[in-house]
Amino acid sequence: MREKREFEIVLFGATGFTGRLIAEYLAEHHGDSGLRWAIAGRSAAKLEALRDELGLASLPVLVADSHDRASLDAIAARTRVVCTTVGPYARYGDALVAACVAGGTDYCDLTGEVQWMQRTIDTHHEAARARGARIVHCCGFDSIPSDLGTLMIQDFALEQWGAPCTQVKFVVWRLSGAASGGTLATVSNSIEEMGHNHEARRAMADPYALNPAAERRGPDGNFQRGVRHEAELDAWTAPFLMAPVNEKVVRRSNALLDYRYSRDFRYGESMSLGRGPMGALKAIGFTAGVGAFVAAMAIAPTRKLLERYALPAPGEGPSRDQIENGHFTIRLFGRGVDAEQKPFKVMGEVSASRDPGYGATAIMLAESAICLAREVGDIGLPAGVLTPASAMGQRLVERLRGANMVFDVRND
Ligand SMILES: NC(=O)c1ccc[n+]([C@@H]2O[C@H](COP(=O)([O-])OP(=O)(O)OC[C@H]3O[C@@H](n4cnc5c(N)ncnc54)[C@H](OP(=O)(O)O)[C@@H]3O)[C@@H](O)[C@H]2O)c1
Structure with missing residues (x-):
């Protein structure tokens, strides 16, 4: 005690x-x-x-x-x-x-x-x-749905098939929420630091940046940057803004849990924008919008303009109504093979009927x-x-x- x-x-x-x-x-x-x-x-x-x-x-x-x-x-x-x-x-x-x-x-x-x-x-x-x-x-x-959602489906796979999923895809299925001034100040501070600090840029670009120092390697590449069609979900996906953080946290968990998810474990996050031509258009529009926001925040004069006229100040944030009526649904799709090399699939869901942030x-x-x-x-x-x-x-x-x-x- x-x-x-x-x-x-x-x-x-x-x-x-x-x-x-x-x-x-x-x-x-x-x-x-x-x-x-x-x-x-x-x-x-x-x-x-x-x-x-x-x-x-x-x-x-x-x-x-x-x-x-x-x-x-x-x-x-x-x-x-x-x-x-x-x-x-x-x-x-x-x-x-x-x-x-x-x-x-x-x-x-x-x-x-x-x-x-x-x-x-x-x-x-x-x-x-x-x-x-x-x-x-x-x-x-950031990063409990990713980290505990993955743990949940890996423990399920280990119990059912005696083997972990070697791949997990996290997809934001539905989301309604907004950002506070404190969060935007943090985003702004991080983007600014990456502009002048080589170490910060290197950490962001390394998929295993949060692993123990001697174990910063593995099979994953970097986070999704463009639009993709996920055939098995029949959905168009766009980059998820928090993927560069969440993915690294999940990989650190694997390392700290003695590679319970295996050393071949691959993990990635994206956001589903729906099916068909409409889904494709939305995914392209969303990706362009996120890119434009990050670019505007990276340049000091536009960042200052946004902070002054468009974004909430520290201490401010979404209304009570937005918080209580917000929601999110995350789906996690896991794939693995058992000891006889027979493939298996697992699906997880993490959701809440509150604004996520x-x-x-x-x-x-x-x-x-x-x-x-x-x-x-x-x-x-x-x-x-x-x-x-x-x-x-x-x-x-x-x-x-x-x-x-x-x-x-x-x-x-
Ligand atoms: N990861 C997620 O999912 C998630 C979600 C929400 C927020 N966040 C993060 O949480 C953080 C807070 O966000 P927020 O919107 O709540 O921010 P906020 O409203 O600006 O609150 C910041 C708090 O820090 C205090 N503070 C500032 N300087 C201080 C100092 N020198 N010593 C002691 N206290 C000090 C402020 O005190 P005063 O009241 O006296 O000014 C205030 O209580 C941000 O970094 C944001 O990115 C993350």
Whole structure:
């Protein structure tokens, strides 16, 4: 058993757009479970106002700044888990990860910044293992449906056929959602960093950038960049914006799980835009639109114009209505062969009836924090810089099913 700490979870960044949704979720869904939690951020006045809005007069408020290491060490020492929404993480996250590693404190976040995750892996993985800290990135829409969806169908294949799928295709089937100012600030920061930082560009271009340093190789090429017709799905697909992140996270899980999905495992993500000529046209239009957005964000003057006149500012985001009426459905198609070389197929589905980036993400990050605090902390699982699948695995799948998300798997 680990030592008992004053708090199970400290929610850092509670006053931000996503942080506030997580605070509301914890208050509403875990208020009766005796959860020992606190909200933290840089402004005592904003935190106290949030506490009043939540109607939780006794909820502790902790003040800390991302650039003040002593204030972060003090938080890490008092809690089992730090759950943070203070991003862009590449700008604000280094000292907090270091404080959690030093304090043997578990940590979960919503980063999707490959270059930053590669830095935390290379800098902290061994120390985190030694100190018993689980540092878990990507606990939101990026990359939980990808990472836990793949784990779910691989465990099913291993149970049914004694062999994993050697190929999994993740396809965004339906999606309705919008982005917050904080997310767009993070996208902007990452694109800007890639413009002047060769290492960041290299990390993004390497399909195995998040694998352990000595194991950055495998059979996959880079993410899908153009339109494709997937004959077996009879659908036209376009690049999925988060594929360059999610694919690398799934490959890291395979490596950290001792290649449970095999060393020949291939994984890719795309977005389905439908069948026939209409599907093809939509896929071409979508691909062109994404390309134009990335190009505009890569050039400083157009980026500044977009930030000033077209995009939400940090702290702003989709309306309550958009969050509650948003949804997503992901389908995962797995293929493998059993010991007699007989082929098999598996299909998985991950979905939620909430906006993916905020409504569903708030549930996924909050449940990850609780899973770390209550389910995996004391049972001797390995520590280090981990992924959702390698840190929490099926325990988190079960928690998310309990929170009304769908994780389904069957023979295809
Ligand atoms: N991966 C996913 O699926 C996913 C989904 C949603 C969001 N995200 C990521 O989550 C992050 C947050 O997004 P958001 O829209 O919630 O952002 P946001 O509304 O701008 O919130 C950022 C939070 O960080 C706090 N903060 C800023 N500077 C700080 C400092 N120096 N010290 C301490 N706290 C500081 C802010 O405090 P104040 O309130 O005092 O300003 C605020 O609480 C972004 O990186 C975004 O990309 C990822």
